[in-house]
Amino acid sequence: MANVILKPGREKSLLRRHPWVFSGAIHRVEGNPASGSTVDLLSANGQFLARAAYSPASQIRARAWTFEDEAVDREFFRKRIRSATEMRRKSNVESHANSYRLIYAESDSLPGLIVDRYGKVLVLQSLTAGSEYWKDTLADLLLEETGLAVLYERSDADVRELEGLESKAGPLRGSLSTFQIPITEHNLRFLVNLQTGHKTGFYLDQRNNRLRVRELAKDRDVLDCFCYTGGFTVNALAGGAKSVLSVDSSAEALELCKENIALNDLPAGRHTALEGDVFQLLRRFRDEARSFEMVILDPPKFAPTAAHAEKAARAYKDINLLAFKLLRPGGILVTFSCSGGVDAGLFQKIVAGAALDAGVEAQIIEWLSQAADHPVSLHFPESAYLKGLVCVKK
Numbered sequence: 397m398a399n400v401i402l403k404p405g406r407e408k409s410l411l412r413r414h415p416w417v418f419s420g421a422i423h424r425v426e427g428n429p430a431s432g433s434t435v436d437l438l439s440a441n442g443q444f445l446a447r448a449a450y451s452p453a454s455q456i457r458a459r460a461w462t463f464e465d466e467a468v469d470r471e472f473f474r475k476r477i478r479s480a481t482e483m484r485r486k487s488n489v490e491s492h493a494n495s496y497r498l499i500y501a502e503s504d505s506l507p508g509l510i511v512d513r514y515g516k517v518l519v520l521q522s523l524t525a526g527s528e529y530w531k532d533t534l535a536d537l538l539l540e541e542t543g544l545a546v547l548y549e550r551s552d553a554d555v556r557e558l559e560g561l562e563s564k565a566g567p568l569r570g571s572l573s574t575f576q577i578p579i580t581e582h583n584l585r586f587l588v589n590l591q592t593g594h595k596t597g598f599y600l601d602q603r604n605n606r607l608r609v610r611e612l613a614k615d616r617d618v619l620d621c622f623c624y625t626g627g628f629t630v631n632a633l634a635g636g637a638k639s640v641l642s643v644d645s646s647a648e649a650l651e652l653c654k655e656n657i658a659l660n661d662l663p664a665g666r667h668t669a670l671e672g673d674v675f676q677l678l679r680r681f682r683d684e685a686r687s688f689e690m691v692i693l694d695p696p697k698f699a700p701t702a703a704h705a706e707k708a709a710r711a712y713k714d715i716n717l718l719a720f721k722l723l724r725p726g727g728i729l730v731t732f733s734c735s736g737g738v739d740a741g742l743f744q745k746i747v748a749g750a751a752l753d754a755g756v757e758a759q760i761i762e763w764l765s766q767a768a769d770h771p772v773s774l775h776f777p778e779s780a781y782l783k784g785l786v787c788v789k790k
Contacts (some may be wrong), residue, residue, distance in 0.1 A: 398427030398652040400450065400458055402666060404440040413775035415460040415502055417448065422457055427448070431560065432529025434461070434468045449507065449526020449619075455561030459507035459526055470533055473506075477534075477541050480504040487768040495588070496578055496769040497600050498542075500724055503771045503779040508559075511538060512596040514579050514588055518544055519596040522551045525559045537566050539672065546570035550596050565591070578659070582607050585659045587652060594624065599768040601782050602627060605730075608764065609692060610635035610788070612728055616689035619643070619681075621674045621715070621720065621734040626653030628692045628730075633662040641668045643677055675711075678718040691719040693731040707744050709738065716750035720789060729758070729787040740783045745787055762786035 402410075407419035417437060427452040429435050429734070437458060446460035447468055461468050480499050489496045498518070499511035508524025518538055523529045528551075535547050544696040547569035556563060575591035581603055588597040610631035612639030618632045623642035630653075632640050644650050650669040657667055670677065693715055698708035712733060719729050733743045744760070751758045766772075772780040 397434060397483040400425050400435045400437050400474035402439055407439040407445055410445040413463055415507055416456050417458040417615055419455050419513040451525035454558050459524060473534055474537050476506050477537055481541060483539045484714055484769055485651060489769050493581040493603060495600060497635035500770050502776045503773045511602060514577055517543055518547045519590055520549050521596060523553055523555050528561055539569055548574060548590050584634055586656050597748055601625060601770045603767045605764045606631045618690040619688040620692045622651055622695045624649050625654060626654055626656045629653055630656050630660055633666060639666050642669050643674055645673055647671050682718055682721050687724045688722055690728045691754055692724055693719055697735050700736060704739045707733055712746045716747050717754045720751050720754035720756045723789045725789060727789045732784040734782050736778060736781045743783045756790040758787045760785050
């Protein structure tokens with residue numbers, strides 16, 4: 397096994413059990429480790445720190461599998477998968493949904509590996525050299541441990557390029573008769589396209605927040621921005637919203653949104669879908685003096701890293717400012733950021749600045765975050781990426 401020797405003083409993060417080692421922290425590499433293979437991480441004085449996956453193409457040169465002197469092999473990964481599965485069982489997610497995140501990368505001590513369960517189908521994302529190296533082993537173990545027969549791969553995220561990996565998507569184990577499958581969540585049904593859907597097909601992290609919108613939407617005129625396939629729209633209608641206007645730039649997503657409304661026998665007459673650029677449409681609504689009693693903002697990731705935070709802050713402020721202007725007095729803004737480069741404190745400041753510039757008084761009545769099947773490791777704060785605020789306009 398190759399050794400990766402760190403520079404003096406650069407072992408501090410590993411001693412705090414943060415799993416990442418950046419290229420600048422490395423003094424030298426002893427041996428010639430292949431991409432994704434296992435290496436020992438040693439301090440400058442030779443102290444064992446961790447056993448990790450090596451990624452020669454990435455700025456994150458190594459990701460720790462374990463901080464113990466133990467073998468990283470098939471049984472190691474079996475134990476990790478069992479531990480993650482048991483955590484989901486304890487969180488009782490299956491009592492209200494048949495789809496959830498089974499493996500959440502670093503938070504489940506399996507860096508680079510995402511596995512979502514959609515009913516009887518598992519969808520895998522391999523995002524790093526280490527998870528790619530062990531992918532076949534992981535695929536077999538996932539089916540063994542869950543008792544399922546179908547595993548579909550969606551390793552088509554842009555971050556794979558940073559690892560020197562090509563995009564991959566398609567059946568990994570078993571076969572599908574259709575890529576569009578129904579799932580259930582809090583007694584509602586949704587169609588998920590495993591082949592073309594965002595992420596692995598659906599935004600599972602918003603499960604509890606969709607339910608909260610259902611509880612708040614009764615008798616309100618709702619504007620659902622960046623609605624995608626209608627997760628919030630369907631819940632708002634199920635909660636008794638007077639009307640819902642769903643806005644997205646994707647005609648395909650809006651069609652699936654309509655199908656999801658029909659699937660749940662919800663009143664189509666209360667729903668309108670509008671294709672277009674959300675920023676432009678919000679300005680048009682402002683100029684037309686339109687107003688709503690609830691506005692939902694769930695935009696895509698504006699800032700994947702802290703380096704993009706300044707540009708992202710302007711975009712977040714823009715849409716939140718417009719949302720505040722469109723809200724009637726007493727109206728509710730449900731606003732989110734999934735950007736890793738924007739932390740919860742900064743996001744709250746941005747929304748506060750938007751309210752100030754909009755000339756409105758508003759109160760935060762709730763903070764929202766990702767569902768329990770997306771746990772946050774205390775040693776890896778980057779795993780807390782979804783931030784949400786429920787604000788009331790006074």
